Amino acid sequence: MISNHSSLFNKDCGLLMHPSSLPNRFGIGDFGPSATQWLELLASSGQSLWQILPLNPAGYGDSPYQGLSAFAANPVYLSPEALHAIDLISDYELRVLEIEPNDQVDFTSVYECKAEMVVWAAQRFFEWDTAHPLREKFNRFVHDEGEWLEDFAIYSALKQHHGMRAWTEWPKEFRDRDAVALRHFSVEYAKDINRVRFEQFFLAEQWATVRETAQRFNIRIVGDLPIFVAHDSADVWCQPNLFRLNSDGSPTVVAGVPPDYFSETGQLWGNPLYAWEVHRADGFAWWRKRLRKILDWVDVVRIDHFRGFDACWEIPGDAETAIDGHWIDAPGREVFEKFVEDFGLPLPVIAEDLGVITPEVVALRDDFHLPGIRIEQFAFGSDEMKSTFLPETYGPDCVAYTGTHDNDTVVGWFNSxxxxxxxxxxxxxxxxxxxxxxxxxxDGSEIHQDFINRLYQSEAGATIVPVQDLLGLGSEARMNTPGVASGSWRWRLTRFDALVTAFEALAVLTKHCQRGSMAGKGAAVNA
Incomplete structure (x- = not known):
C-alpha cells in the first residue's frame, strides 16, 4: 500500500458537458469562443470542475469511446472562428460553414463542412512564409509529436483513400504496413498527410487557449480515458503486437461486460484486448505515454472501466453477444506503480469503478488512493448495492454524479x-x-433539483452534474444509451441564455454548500 498522499479533491464541484454540446452556429461545439463563454459561466457560479468525454477522433457510431487514435484529437472540434481570427478562412467561408442551430448534431453535415474548412485553411497556411512564427511552431510540433503523429497522419490518409474502410480491409501491403508501399503512398498523398498534421497542430493550439482560460478561472478540466482502444484505430494498425490479434489483423478476443443494469445480454464492445506480456516487457511504455499525453490536455483523468485493470471480460472475437465471455486477470497494479513513478501522488486519476466490482478491484483503487465514483440514480431500486449510492454515504474519497453520459437524465429516468x-x-x-x-x-415536480441539492449537500470530495440535469431535460437529451449502436452522442445546447436562471440557482447552492470556489467562504446552510 502506498502512503504519504494528499487528496485529489476538496469539496470541488462542476458540470459535465462535452465540447460537442456547446452552442454555436457551426453545427457542433468546438474549441473556440463558445468554450471560453462556457468557462466564464462555470466560474460565475463558483464551479471548479469541467468534465468532458474523450477528445479523440470518433470512430464507429460517432462514439468518442471508439476513437481512431488514443493520442490524436477530433478535427470536428476545430473552431472556424479561431481560424478566421488569424486569416486562415475568409469572411465568406465563415458564413458558408454555418449550420442551422439544432439540439442534435448532424455528424454527416459537420464532417463535410469541417473537412472543407481544413482544405481552405491548410492551403493558406502552407502558403505562408516558412519563417512565420506559426509555421515555425508547426514544425516544432510535428517534430515533438512525431512518434504518434506521423503514423496517425498516414493512417488517416489511407483511411480516406480507401473509403473509410477499416484497416483490416485495405490491400495487404497497407494492412501489413509494407515499408515500400507506405513510402510511395506518403509521397503521392503528401498534401493529405500534411493536412492531418495541420489539424492536429491547430487543435492543440486552440485547446491550449481553452486550458489557459480554465486555469485563469481556477477550473480544472476532467478528461476521460477509455481503457480500451478501437480495433479500427491507428494504435492497433501501427502496433499490432500490443494487442491480441490473428494473422489477418482481426481480434482473437474482444472486450465487453457481462449482463447488467443496462443490457440483458451484456455489452459487446468489440475492442481488442491487450497482449499484456508485451506491455510488461518494455515497462508498460505505451500506457505511460498515453497517460502523459492526455494529461497534457486535461488536469484530471477519469479512467473508464477501471475494473479492467484488475480483470476484464474476455469474449471470443467472433461472438455475437457478450454472454459467452469470462474474466481474465490484468496487471493493473504493475501499471499503476509505473504511473506513480511518472506522476507522483496523488495520481490525477478518477477510477470509474461501476459494474462488477470485486474486493480485488477495490484494493487496487484504494491502494493507489484513487477516488471512485458514485451515481445518485443507482441509490433507488432493487440492486443489492444501492445503499452505497445514497448521498449520505459519500465521503471525501469519491466523485459523485446525479448520472453520467451513460445514464438517462434524472427527469428521463424518473418518468421512464x-x-x-x-x-x-x-x-x-x-x-x-x-x-x-x-x-x-x-412531489417530484423538480426531481432534478432534488437530486442536485442532495448531491451538493453530501460529503463527496467532488460533485459533477450533467448540464442536462441542471436544466431538467428529459430523455430526449440523453447523451448515450449503452448497447445501442446509433443515435447517441448527438445532444447539444442551442443557446447559452437557456442556462442563466439555472446558473444563478447553482451559484446560490454552491455557496450554501461551501463547494467549488465557494469552499470555506461562510457557514454552510441547508439549501
Missing part, C-alpha cells in the same frame, strides 16, 4: 416506463419512483 433502454419491469420502475419520492420528501 419498462422496456426501451432499461431492463427493469414496470413494477420495478414504479417501486423506484415511489422510493425516490419518499427519500426526497417531495
Amino acid at each position: 416506463s419498462a422496456g426501451g433502454s432499461t431492463t427493469r419491469s414496470q413494477q420495478e420502475v414504479d417501486a423506484e419512483r415511489a422510493e425516490t419520492l419518499a427519500y426526497f420528501g417531495t
Whole structure:
C-alpha cells in the first residue's frame, strides 16, 4: 500500500458537458469562443470542475469511446472562428460553414463542412512564409509529436483513400504496413498527410487557449480515458503486437461486460484486448505515454472501466453477444506503480469503478488512493448495492454524479416506463419512483433539483452534474444509451441564455454548500 498522499479533491464541484454540446452556429461545439463563454459561466457560479468525454477522433457510431487514435484529437472540434481570427478562412467561408442551430448534431453535415474548412485553411497556411512564427511552431510540433503523429497522419490518409474502410480491409501491403508501399503512398498523398498534421497542430493550439482560460478561472478540466482502444484505430494498425490479434489483423478476443443494469445480454464492445506480456516487457511504455499525453490536455483523468485493470471480460472475437465471455486477470497494479513513478501522488486519476466490482478491484483503487465514483440514480431500486449510492454515504474519497453520459437524465429516468433502454419491469420502475419520492420528501415536480441539492449537500470530495440535469431535460437529451449502436452522442445546447436562471440557482447552492470556489467562504446552510 502506498502512503504519504494528499487528496485529489476538496469539496470541488462542476458540470459535465462535452465540447460537442456547446452552442454555436457551426453545427457542433468546438474549441473556440463558445468554450471560453462556457468557462466564464462555470466560474460565475463558483464551479471548479469541467468534465468532458474523450477528445479523440470518433470512430464507429460517432462514439468518442471508439476513437481512431488514443493520442490524436477530433478535427470536428476545430473552431472556424479561431481560424478566421488569424486569416486562415475568409469572411465568406465563415458564413458558408454555418449550420442551422439544432439540439442534435448532424455528424454527416459537420464532417463535410469541417473537412472543407481544413482544405481552405491548410492551403493558406502552407502558403505562408516558412519563417512565420506559426509555421515555425508547426514544425516544432510535428517534430515533438512525431512518434504518434506521423503514423496517425498516414493512417488517416489511407483511411480516406480507401473509403473509410477499416484497416483490416485495405490491400495487404497497407494492412501489413509494407515499408515500400507506405513510402510511395506518403509521397503521392503528401498534401493529405500534411493536412492531418495541420489539424492536429491547430487543435492543440486552440485547446491550449481553452486550458489557459480554465486555469485563469481556477477550473480544472476532467478528461476521460477509455481503457480500451478501437480495433479500427491507428494504435492497433501501427502496433499490432500490443494487442491480441490473428494473422489477418482481426481480434482473437474482444472486450465487453457481462449482463447488467443496462443490457440483458451484456455489452459487446468489440475492442481488442491487450497482449499484456508485451506491455510488461518494455515497462508498460505505451500506457505511460498515453497517460502523459492526455494529461497534457486535461488536469484530471477519469479512467473508464477501471475494473479492467484488475480483470476484464474476455469474449471470443467472433461472438455475437457478450454472454459467452469470462474474466481474465490484468496487471493493473504493475501499471499503476509505473504511473506513480511518472506522476507522483496523488495520481490525477478518477477510477470509474461501476459494474462488477470485486474486493480485488477495490484494493487496487484504494491502494493507489484513487477516488471512485458514485451515481445518485443507482441509490433507488432493487440492486443489492444501492445503499452505497445514497448521498449520505459519500465521503471525501469519491466523485459523485446525479448520472453520467451513460445514464438517462434524472427527469428521463424518473418518468421512464419498462422496456426501451432499461431492463427493469414496470413494477420495478414504479417501486423506484415511489422510493425516490419518499427519500426526497417531495412531489417530484423538480426531481432534478432534488437530486442536485442532495448531491451538493453530501460529503463527496467532488460533485459533477450533467448540464442536462441542471436544466431538467428529459430523455430526449440523453447523451448515450449503452448497447445501442446509433443515435447517441448527438445532444447539444442551442443557446447559452437557456442556462442563466439555472446558473444563478447553482451559484446560490454552491455557496450554501461551501463547494467549488465557494469552499470555506461562510457557514454552510441547508439549501
